[in-house]
Each structure stands twice: as C-alpha cells, then as structure tokens.
Amino acid sequence: MTGSLLTNLRVVAALGGRSVKQTFRRPQLMAPILVFPTLLLAIQVGGAGQAVNLPEFPKVNGFLDFMLAGAMVQATLLAGNSGGIALALDIEMGFTDRLFAAPISRYAIVLGRLAGTAALGALTAIWFIAIGLIFGVRFEEGVPGALFMILVVTASAVAFGGLGAAIAIRSGKASVVQGLFPIAFVILFLSTAFFPDDLLLEPAGTLAKWNPLSFVVEGVRDPVISSLSLEAVGKALAALALVALFGFGLSAAALRSRLRTGG
Amino acid sequence: MSESAQLATVRALVRRGLNEIMRVPGAAIPGVLAPTIFFLGLTAVFGNLTLLPGFTTESYQSFLIPVSLLQAAGFTGAATGVNLARDIEAGWFDRLLASPASRPSLLAGLVLSASFRVLIPAAFLLAVAFALGAHWPGLGGLVIAIVLVMGMAIVAAAWGVSLALRYKSQSAAPLMQAGMLVLILTTTAYAPLALLTGWLQEVARYNPVTQILEAARQGFVGSVTWAETWPGLLALAGLTAILTATALRGMRRATY
Numbered sequence: 334m335t336g337s338l339l340t341n342l343r344v345v346a347a348l349g350g351r352s353v354k355q356t357f358r359r360p361q362l363m364a365p366i367l368v369f370p371t372l373l374l375a376i377q378v379g380g381a382g383q384a385v386n387l388p389e390f391p392k393v394n395g396f397l398d399f400m401l402a403g404a405m406v407q408a409t410l411l412a413g414n415s416g417g418i419a420l421a422l423d424i425e426m427g428f429t430d431r432l433f434a435a436p437i438s439r440y441a442i443v444l445g446r447l448a449g450t451a452a453l454g455a456l457t458a459i460w461f462i463a464i465g466l467i468f469g470v471r472f473e474e475g476v477p478g479a480l481f482m483i484l485v486v487t488a489s490a491v492a493f494g495g496l497g498a499a500i501a502i503r504s505g506k507a508s509v510v511q512g513l514f515p516i517a518f519v520i521l522f523l524s525t526a527f528f529p530d531d532l533l534l535e536p537a538g539t540l541a542k543w544n545p546l547s548f549v550v551e552g553v554r555d556p557v558i559s560s561l562s563l564e565a566v567g568k569a570l571a572a573l574a575l576v577a578l579f580g581f582g583l584s585a586a587a588l589r590s591r592l593r594t595g596g
Numbered sequence: 597m598s599e600s601a602q603l604a605t606v607r608a609l610v611r612r613g614l615n616e617i618m619r620v621p622g623a624a625i626p627g628v629l630a631p632t633i634f635f636l637g638l639t640a641v642f643g644n645l646t647l648l649p650g651f652t653t654e655s656y657q658s659f660l661i662p663v664s665l666l667q668a669a670g671f672t673g674a675a676t677g678v679n680l681a682r683d684i685e686a687g688w689f690d691r692l693l694a695s696p697a698s699r700p701s702l703l704a705g706l707v708l709s710a711s712f713r714v715l716i717p718a719a720f721l722l723a724v725a726f727a728l729g730a731h732w733p734g735l736g737g738l739v740i741a742i743v744l745v746m747g748m749a750i751v752a753a754a755w756g757v758s759l760a761l762r763y764k765s766q767s768a769a770p771l772m773q774a775g776m777l778v779l780i781l782t783t784t785a786y787a788p789l790a791l792l793t794g795w796l797q798e799v800a801r802y803n804p805v806t807q808i809l810e811a812a813r814q815g816f817v818g819s820v821t822w823a824e825t826w827p828g829l830l831a832l833a834g835l836t837a838i839l840t841a842t843a844l845r846g847m848r849r850a851t852y
Contacts, residue, residue, distance in 0.1 A: 364770030372778060379796025380786030381642050396793075515633045522637030528644075537640035 341441040348432075348445020353452050355419055365411040365514070366453060367460060374404040374464070377527065389531050393558050394471045401465050402554035403526035405482070406546065408457040409490040410517045414510065416450040417497025421507040439592065443502070443584055447494045454490020458483040470557060478556025485553050485569055492573050495580025502587035526550045545572035602701040609705020614712060616679070627671045628717040632724055635664035638786075639728070645787055652788050653817040657730040661721065662741060662812040663785045666805070668717035669710075669748035670776030676710040677756020677772040684764045690852040699847040703757065707840065710753035711746040718745055730816060737815015740825055744812045747832045748805075752776045754839035761846035783809050804831035 356363055374397075382396040393399045420443075423429045432442045462479050465472070472478050501510050521527070523537050524546040530538050541547050552569020555561055597605075635657075643656040653659050683689040692702055726732070733741060756772045763771075782799045783806040784792065792800055800806050811828020814820050 359767060364774060368770065368774060369777075372774065372781075376778075376781045376796065377786065379792055379794050379799075380781070381645060382793035383648050383787065383791045384642070384645060387644060387647060515629050518633050518637060522633070522641055528641045532644045534640045534643040 337438075341438045344437045344441040345445045345448050348442065349448030349452060352416065352419065352446050352449025356415065356449070356453060359419075363415075365415055366408055366457060370404045370408040370411065370457075371460075371464065373407070374400055374461075384528070384532075387532060389529070391529055391558065395469065397465065397468055398470050398557050399554065400527065401461055401470055401557055402482075402550050403521070405458055405461045405486045405553055406489060406526055406550050407517075407521055408461070409454050409486055410493050410521065410546075411514075412450055412453045412457065412490050413493030413495075413497040414514055414517055415497075416446055416453075416494045417501040417510040417513075418507050420446050420498055421501035421505060421510045424501065424505045425507060433592065439588055440585070443498050443588060446498055447491050450494035450497075451487050451491045454487040454494075455483055457490070458486035465557070472557055473559055474556035474561050478561060481556055481561065481566075482553050485549065485573070488570075488573050488577075489549050489553075492577035492580060495577055495584055497580075499580055499583035499587050502584060502591055505591070520544065520546055524550060545575055548572035549576075597696050597698060601696075602698055605697040605701045606705045606708065609702065610709045610712065613676070613679075613706070613709025617713065617716065627668065627675055627713075628720050630671055631664045631668040631717055632721055634667060635660060635721060635724065642786060645791075648787075648791060650788065650790055653731075655729065655731060655817075657725055657728050658816040659813070660785075661725040661730050661816055662809055663780065663783075664721050664725075665718050665741060665745045665812065666748050666780045666809060667777075668721060669714050669745050670752045670780050671773070672710050672714040672717065672749050673752020673754070674756050674769065674772035674776060675713075676706055676753040677758075677760045678766055678769045680706060680757055681760040681764065681766045681768060684760060685766065689850075693850055693852040699850075700844060703754075703840065703844055703847050706757055707750045707753040707843070710749040714745055714749035715742075718742065733815025734820060737820045740820065740828075741812040741815065744808055744828055744832060747836060748808060751832070751835045751839050754836070754843040757843040758839070758846050761843070761850055779803070779805050780809075785809065804835055807831040808835075 356366070378397045378400055384390055385393060385396050385399070391399070420429070429442065433439060462472075462482065474481070497510060500513060501507075504510065523540045524544040525533075525541050526546065530541040530547065532538075533541055548565075548568040549572050552565050552572075555565040639656050639660055645651060646654050646656050646659070651659075680689065683692075722738075732738075755775055759768045759772050759775075762768075782796060783803050784800050786792075789797060789800055789806075807827040808831050809828075811825050814824045
C-alpha cells in the first residue's frame with residue numbers, strides 16, 4: 334500500500350514537473366497565464382486609475398493595490414484553462430492513453446496535471462507580489478499577508494484547474510477547452526476582480542455579490558488593502574472548496590466515462 | 597503576370613478568406629465573441645468612470661464601442677496571421693509561393709480579406725451597443741468609424757502575416773494577439789487623455805492608434821469634424837505603410 338502510494342506520488346511529481354516545463358516551452362500556454370494578465374493590469378491601472386477618486390470607492394493606497402488581487406485570480410483562472418488545453422493535447426496525441434495503460438492510479442494522472450497548475454499558481458502569485466512591491470503597493474498585512482495570498486492563489490489555481498481538466502477529459506479536444514477562454518472573462522467581469530461591487534453597473538453588481546470568484550478575490554485582496562479578516566478568509570476558502578469539489582467531481586465522472594467508453 | 601491576372605489573384609484570395617466563414621461558421625464565433633464580451637464586461641465594470649469630473653460623455657457604451665470595434669479589427673487581423681501560419685504548416689502556402697502570382701498580390705489578398713471579414717464582428721458589436729443605448733454617431737460618424745476599423749484590420753493582418761512568415765507556426769498566435777491588444781489598449785481606450793495616469797498617459801499621447809481611436813469615437817461622443825478626422829486617417833496611413841512594408845519584406849524573403 335505504502336509502496337503504491339509512493340509510486341503514485343512519484344507519478345504526480347513527475348507529471349507535475351512535466352506540466353510546468355510544457356507550459357514554459359509553449360508560448361500559447363504561457364501567454365495567458367503571465368503575459369496577458371500583466372499587460373491588462375498595467376493598462377487598467379493606467380486607464381482607470383482615477384477611479385479611486387470616486388466617492389464610493391474603498392479607501393486604498395492606490396488603484397494598483399486594489400487591482401493586484403484581480404490580476405492574480407485572473408491568471409489562475411487562465412492557468413486552469415491552459416492546463417485543460419495541455420491535458421486535451423495529451424489526450425489528442427495519445428500520451429494519456431499510454432499513461433492509462435501503465436500500472437498507476439488514473440487519478441494520479443489528473444493530480445499530476447493539477448500539481449503542475451498549482452506550481453504555476455504559486456509562481457503567478459509571487460510574480461504579481463513582486464510587481465506590486467516594485468510599483469509601490471503597500472501590503473497592509475506584511476509578510477504573513479503575502480504568504481496567505483500565495484496560498485489562496487495556489488489553491489484557486491488547483492480549483493480552476495479541476496474545471497479545466499474535467500472539460501479536457503470529457504471532450505478530449507483542445508479546441509473545445511480553448512473555446513471556453515472567453516467564459517473565463519465573463520466570470521471575471523461579473524465579479525469584484527476589477528471594481529468594487531457597489532460601483533459595477535447592474536446587473537453585474539448584483540451578480541458579483543453572489544459570484545464565488547468575488548469571495549476568492551476579496552480573500553486575496555484583504556491582506557493588501559486592510560487587515561486580514563476571518564470573514565473574508567472563511568468566504569474565500571469556502572468558495573474555493575465549492576469550486577474544487579465541483580471541478581474534481583466533474584473530473585472524476587469524466588475520467589470514469591472515458592475509461593468505460595474508451596474515448 | 598499581367599495586371600488583370602494579379603487582380604484576379606487578389607480577388608481569389610479575398611474570396612477564399614470569406615469562403616472560410618461560410619464553410620466554417622464556427623470559426624467566426626471567437627472573433628465576434630471576444631470583443632463583444634470585452635465590450636459588455638468593461639462597460640459593466642468601468643461604466644461609472646463617467647462620474648469622474650472631466651469625463652467627456654455620460655455614456656460609457658458610446659465611449660467604449662470604438663475601442664471594441666478596433667479590438668475586433670485586431671482579433672480579425674491576428675486570425676489572418678494564424679490562418680496563414682496554418683497554411684504554411686500544411687504546405688499550402690508553398691504552392692502559392694511557387695505560382696507566378698506576385699508577392700504584393702498575395703499580401704494584398706490576405707490583408708484585404710481581413711478588412712472585409714471585420715465587418716461581421718463590427719456589425720454585431722454595433723447592434724449590441726445601440727441596443728444598450730450607445731449614441732447614434734450619424735451617418736458620417738458611422739462611415740468614418742467603419743473605414744477606420746477596416747483600415748485597422750489591414751494593419752493587424754499585416755502584423756499577423758509578418759509574424760506568421762517569421763515563425764511559420766500557429767504557436768505565434770499569442771504574439772499576434774498581444775501585439776495588437778497592446779497597441780489598441782495603450783491609448784485613450786478606458787478614459788480621456790486627461791484622466792489617464794502615469795506612464796499610460798505619456799504612451800497614449802504618442803501612440804498613433806490614439807488618433808485613430810479618437811477619430812472613430814468622435815461621432816459617438818459628439819459631433820464629427822475634419823480636425824478630428826484627418827489625424828486618424830494620417831495615423832492609419834502611416835501604420836499601414838510601415839506594417840505592410842514589413843509584411844511585404846517577409847513575403848519577398850519567403851522561400852519554398
């Protein structure tokens with residue numbers, strides 16, 4: 334049992350490492366994770382930075398302080414999508430079939446992909462924290478707050494990766510997963526990722542209040558603009574758990590279906 | 597090759613580009629969907645920026661629609677680049693290079709097809725924007741906006757073609773899209789110049805696409821004047837000259 338567990342852990346580590354390397358090798362997988370969110374962050378901060386002067390805007394040190402969390406969560410959402418595309422490409426090329434034929438747990442194959450997405454999530458968190466530090470963001474909660482941000486961003490990459498993996502396994506086509514790219518932006522725009530919910534136009538404002546992504550963003554934003562509150566942390570972790578359970582459940586069902594039908 | 601044969605080549609390539617939409621209607625969806633989602637999303641998110649003192653209109657839909665139209669041009673141009681990269685990968689483009697068709701006519705066929713293809717997302721975006729209350733720009737304002745958007749599609753397609761000829765791979769797609777995204781968004785896309793902050797204000801001041809955007813926007817947020825139109829046309833002509841020259845250079849260097 335222990336031997337089998339160790340073997341599967343080695344599989345997860347090997348596939349996770351492969352997934353990270355694959356992302357760095359393919360610009361079409363890397364660009365959505367770091368390049369697009371960084372570009373959009375820079376442009377939105379410069380373009381809408383005066384928003385902090387609106388009377389209803391929360392008190393912040395600067396617009397970048399507010400936007401940093403949105404950029405991080407955007408990156409993890411897109412990392413989940415990119416992970417799904419990469420998994421679908423593996424299925425299309427027959428690589429996953431060879432893994433299915435190997436004496437390892439099928440769930441380890443999906444977990445390996447998610448481990449890679451988690452590593453990319455941690456990387457994006459560190460990347461955006463570094464950008465924040467360079468451009469003068471004041472992290473109100475200091476180092477513990479930054480560590481908490483890395484933890485939540487990594488967890489959100491895994492949760493969104495579960496959704497990407499489920500769609501990849503179910504469809505087996507990279508084009509289908511890639512086609513869902515715009516949906517990620519719909520979810521983002523209907524959350525508090527880029528603006529406070531009180532200042533969003535309706536119906537986006539109401540939808541943002543109930544969007545689980547808003548809770549995740551608020552959890553990541555809290556250590557930057559105020560002190561960590563138990564309520565924000567609890568809501569962020571609960572929202573992530575909900576998304577993760579949904580994604581993993583769908584992944585497991587899709588995996589069972591693929592193994593049963595053989596495609 | 598005679599002039600009429602060159603024109604026939606251009607027409608055939610334009611028709612091929614348009615046929616693709618008829619043959620695979622799904623292929624046009626991302627080009628329509630992405631700018632529409634950005635238009636709806638950014639309006640919902642940043643719509644209250646119009647409450648800031650100094651904002652030039654009370655309707656963010658009217659302010660943003662020209663940006664989305666230019667984004668549509670950017671996506672359409674990038675798609676032209678990706679399609680060319682696919683043709684290169686499949687070896688189909690080698691056959692064109694080996695034909696007696698001149699390189700300028702091959703380039704003209706590719707970039708002109710983009711200028712016609714962009715009319716699909718543009719029409720859809722305008723319908724959505726007017727349904728949501730964007731101001732009617734007047735016939736003159738609408739014609740200027742459409743001409744500029746078609747021109748911008750040529751610029752974006754020339755950029756996409758240059759990269760496709762350079763990298764010969766569809767994996768250059770993010771570069772094609774990101775290049776145009778940066779060019780279009782580092783302008784007065786989100787707010788008037790006076791309300792932009794930091795580096796973006798300086799970049800937007802000198803980015804030629806700002807002139808194109810302001811010319812396309814004028815009818816939606818006010819009246820159409822020649823003083824606001826000619827800088828946009830001049831900037832578009834300059835960008836077209838530079839990027840088509842770059843693409844043509846790549847086309848002339850292409851071997852089979």
